[in-house]
Amino acid sequence: GEDVEQSLFLSVREGDSSVINCTYTDSSSTYLYWYKQEPGAGLQLLTYIFSNMDMKQDQRLTVLLNKKDKHLSLRIADTQTGDSAIYFCAESRGDDKIIFGKGTRLHILP
């Protein structure tokens, strides 16, 4: 089946690291994604990882993939107030439909 699960809320103090976790079920997924959605806005692709990779780092973002456990995580270093948003974990095969989780709302504490 196709399912992506993630926790709904996360509160983090400004300057700390945020870690958002996700599990998925489709073992044939070729791409795993993290999207960001700010209030009233569309979806912004933050980063992605190909299924044969374990880790990808892009500035403050680190993506870890455990393919055996079908677990994906996004770490945001030095979390800022501008990082406050909903983060969606997603997966797809090539240009096939994207399957999204319900989103994790990241709240930044001062």
Add this chain to the structure above:
Amino acid sequence: DAGVTQSPTHLIKTRGQQVTLRCSPKSGHDTVSWYQQALGQGPQFIFQYYEEEERQRGNFPDRFSGHQFPNYSSELNVNALLLGDSALYLCASLVQGGSNTEAFFGQGTRLTVV
């Protein structure tokens, strides 16, 4: 390049009515996918159009139909609107044969059914 543009941005309709939403893909993109995002949920795939034909379809009833024009723009039509059709409708464009890593999403159309 304006990216992916959707119109209208907001729309209010009455139960039982029909609605048409529009999407212009990013320049150079030939494939359009539509997603429905209900409040508090992640986007759900409705269908994808390429070469003016429906290429893939998600788990949505036949009340949801679409069209793609020769210039690659697309329309989403919903007939016999239900209150549960209230959602943000997102359009994404990409190049057929590429990957969703190159897909761009529009800002969406917020549909409210009353």
